[in-house]
Amino acid sequence: MAKVLMKGNEVIAEAAIQSGCKYFFGYPITPQSELVAYMAKRLPEVDGLFLQAESEIAAINMVYGAASAGVRVMTSSSSPGFSLKQEGISFLAGAELPAVLVNIARGGPGLGNIQPAQSDYFQVTKGGGHGDYYTPVLAPSTLQEVVELTQVAFYLADKYRTPVILLGDGMLGQMMEPVEFASIDFTEAFPKKDWATTGTRGDGPPRVISSLELNDVNLENHNKKLQAKYSEIKCQEVRVDSYLADDADYFVVAYGTVSRIAKNAIDAARQKGIKIGMIRPITLWPFPEQAFIERKDKAKGYLVVEMSAGQMVEDVRLAVNGTAPVTFFGRTGGVIPSHLEIYDAIMNVAGGELV
């Protein structure tokens, strides 16, 4: 297939459609509105349905309804709108419904601004809504990776009956890059959705989709089942990328778009003879702890770079577990760090190696 030049938000939408998603419920918010508009235009062409909801709360609950009827369904939003979806995400997790939820994050807190940011990391990786739950979170850094991870998101959602979050930022949503729509062949067959509420049509007793369980012990058992599922996801579905990491003593840890800027800084530092590489978590939950555990005897230090006041740095600290110093550099408010700033931060951490 030939490469096409497309905008990030539209790549997500097209990749979703090519993953078999025919239903989209959304609400406009910058910087992800092109995704909504693209779905409005494209879905009718593939016999699908686009519906603009009256709010993010309604949109996620429409997703809940559609998912309970057994279809592949998606919604998208940006930070303030994603906050509103948390109620529904908790219900999706509780009722074990598959859906893909996109957050093209912007600066916060509050109304913030419309510049790219990574300050929703806590919200998406630590549950976000009420109750003990996690959602797999995928964080692409290029538009080509968006194509792949959107498919992975639908795959994970169906395989584990769970909501899955695709996390980008305004930069990823707004940038244009050439992409090729190659589809992944997931060799495993998807589990049959015989639990879906579609009308029984003579097909056995009525089915119920619910996250309610008034009996405490039964609810604890349901929680145990969810936790077992999360453990399996942690074992099976970790994704991580690295750059110049094999001989490195120092590591930048960054995800999403800022990792691309960090690469330039790493290249510059390498030219100064600093043995530095990068660990780039692709799944933010489950967090790739193993990548840090493996390097515990060799790594001399980590620099975590985020477009936030420091959120992923906490997961890095847990994974490193005191075996090496962990330093943080971040910009907030939608400010995109320059590679020179990151280079300076690298020099502060690893520059001693030079002399």
Next chain:
Amino acid sequence: MKLVFQRTVGLQEKETHYCPGCTHGIIHRLVGEALEELDILEDTVGVASVGCSVLSYEYFNCDMTQAAHGRAPAVATGIKRVLPNNRIVFTYQGDGDLASIGMAEIIHAAARGEHITVIFVNNATYGMTGGQMAPTTLIGQKTATTPLGRNEQTQGAPIRVSEMLATLDSVAYIERVSTHNIANILKAKKAIKKAFRYQKEQVGFSFVEVLSTCPTNWGLDPEESLQWVEDNMVPYYPLGVKKDRGVTTNVT
């Protein structure tokens, strides 16, 4: 012997948890009968809401999905829109659920003319959480959160949801009925059945508001409660059809 009465297959053989004298049970039965008589049980997906009827998914004998507080119309929209046209989707919601936290969802589902049926149970209070004020609580009515009685100056006036929704162009059918005596229960049955028939015939959004009792939180016995509906609720919430587009229009 002639069989004159039997349980409806629209409901599961299960004891409900409703308080003695609560008319939620009667309304369940009417919905169950309507689904049975229209022969649509196997085509139907119900959406249970939050409130005393939260467990209604255990009672209706059809596929059921449980929704977050107030969000049932959005959930029903999602279900209805992705299923084939011949499927029936209904919500069963209390007044706290529908008229307070879920007001946006119901107005917009109605405004979109979603082909769903909404059974709206108005008992002028929040039953499940212990009898607090609802948007439908009457002026002067004492509740846990209006201990001196609802005061229009500070708490505003009760909302007539049926009349309000009837102003929306895309709505096909709205009727307010009551369950405080046999005659009205029969009328309620007719309205509920008609609402489902309208959905089956794809006329559009159908909505039945059912005046209901909450003896437990009103502090009245079951009989007094029925009288209270007649004396206090019916005058403020007049019964009858608020909108009827008729089956002939828009049938596809």
